[in-house]
Amino acid sequence: MRHFVTAVGAAALALALAACGSTSETPASGGGSTAAAGGKVGIDFPRADSDFWNSYNKYVPEMGKELGVDLMPPTNSQNDIAKLVANTQALVSQGAKAIVMAPQDTGAIASTLQSLDQKKIPVVSVDTRPDTGKVYMVVRADNRAYGQKACEFLGEKLGGKGKVVELMGALSSVNGRDRAEAFRECMKTKFPGITVFEEPTEWDGTKAASMLQTRLEQNPDIKGIYMHAGGVHLAPTLQVLKAKNLLVPPTDPKHIFVVSNDGIPQEFAAIRDGQIDATVSQPADLYAKYALFYAKAAVEGKTFQPGPTDHDSNIIQLPNGLEDQLPAPLVTKDNVDDPSLWGNQVK
């Protein structure tokens, strides 16, 4: 099966290469700064079944209009690397001069990136950083900072001691790993008095609810929860806490401090109600905006240097390209009503 898929993929790649061999020179030679209108941008969405990515998918056409990007109809790879490869080939054969993608499998995308590079088609990778293969720009929030911020917030609220449950994402995803590692490191160095229970929920609400319920039964003195993704972990966590009568305001000594990641509207509502305490807002709008911004710049032939940018972020050098690390603000009761947060702009 695997061989079959690889063989078909390789055959399709070879075809695509052959078909585009003659045209691939044109954008490279004629791609001056005047070619803004001429370059179509192809985009692939990674999935359509999570709240965060749905918001991103919705922002893309809006931001495309705003930035004046000639956007092709988006494809969707449904979290499947084989579909992403096929979609990329389709986009290229339809004349895309730059590709925006969000490869959820950062290793298996390498050969696609290589073949795109040979065709001189720049790639903007959103949310994930491909392991190898050339990328024009990675647009991504610093996921390590999520873990770091969550750790600092919880550590401070708990006064450096007590027990904390961490509802982790899938360890096969670089973002889940980054959050977990940063959280672990920060807890170990800054708050050694805090015990962390790591629960491998694999972005699954059912597992999260069972694990949290069991852990609370075992350790009724748990005082903090860190959820890697509000989209999947929020509802189950609130339900478990409610069943245990632990959904009380922060002033109550029984209150369990909850920090989330994502920044979806439901998390903001829970913060306003005092049910959870903070979330790190993963900027869906900025992801869409800067993905298209860099795709357009790539078509226009612009280049970027490592260093600070004009939008509060930092470009860093990777072995295979550049990465723009977008800011991800910590949202608490104090700034939850800030209209610039994307979670307050949806609907």
Next chain:
Amino acid sequence: MTESAVPDSLAVRSRGAGLKLGRFRDLTLVPVIVLLLIVGAFADPVFMTTGNLMNVLQQQSALALVVLAEALILIAGKFDLSLESTVGLAPALAVMLVIPTSAGGFGLDLPVALAIPLCLLIGAAVGAFNGFLILRFQLSAFIVTLAMLIVVRGLQTGITGGKSLFALPPSFLYLGSATWLGIPAAIWITGVLFAAGIVVLRFFRVGRALYAIGGNTDAARAAGIRVERVLWVVFIIAGALGAVAGMLETGRLGGISANQGDGWIFMVFAAAVIGGVSMDGGKGTILGALTGVLVIGLVENILTLKGVPGEWKNLVYGAIILVALMISRLAGGKAQD
């Protein structure tokens, strides 16, 4: 009752095992459960508390209902993979018909009281459609329900736009989150449905008919059993049970995510098969399937209590299921099928 007593013992004997061994087969997992209870008690002092064991039952109640549904279908010699998708679609679609557009609904604003009946109806409808394709259209149950697994999940992703539904009517969440007489309602409901399943399959003519059909369809037809009609009803009941499972799960989680139920079917088959239900039809009991669910729930619970690292959890989990299979094979003394 007196009428069915004769075919009852006949059916068991015709399995070639004799009444005693046939009964014993239900309970081959009991040593495994005892072993798990002992291991669990040593692993963590919290394990043996009522609170924890109650949690295990509550956490497994939705899965258990899908296992019940699958066991009925397997015993009748058919297959249904699409049940895991029904667990997501039935509550999602039912809720979307009653909640306002602002909360992600269709804007039909049907009375909230209809949500639960609608949910059951949708599950039954999926089952009926499966039955139509398999029985009237004469397609392979495996392929039909595999396609339906994708179709039903796709329908849910399509209508919800992939979003989770958060703003649900409290009455819809009630059954999955309420507590009756100190025990979660989900456990009561699951317990009652299992008891009904055990009694019907053991003592009622229609229940015995499932074994007859699963064992030898032609013989069952010759014996005057209306095979198609019985099977169709089984598919419809299974779909409705999937919907109940979805409702209990929704109540437990407080929201419906686009992937609710996703991947369950592997656990469902594992539970049914280690519980002694044959994939070839005609063999196994509901009680056996229940012990399979318990084994899976206890393993899950012990792994969580011990804090097995995420990277290794699936390996340990799978290995324990294999060991459970081997123990039940040794205890049962018969070749697995």
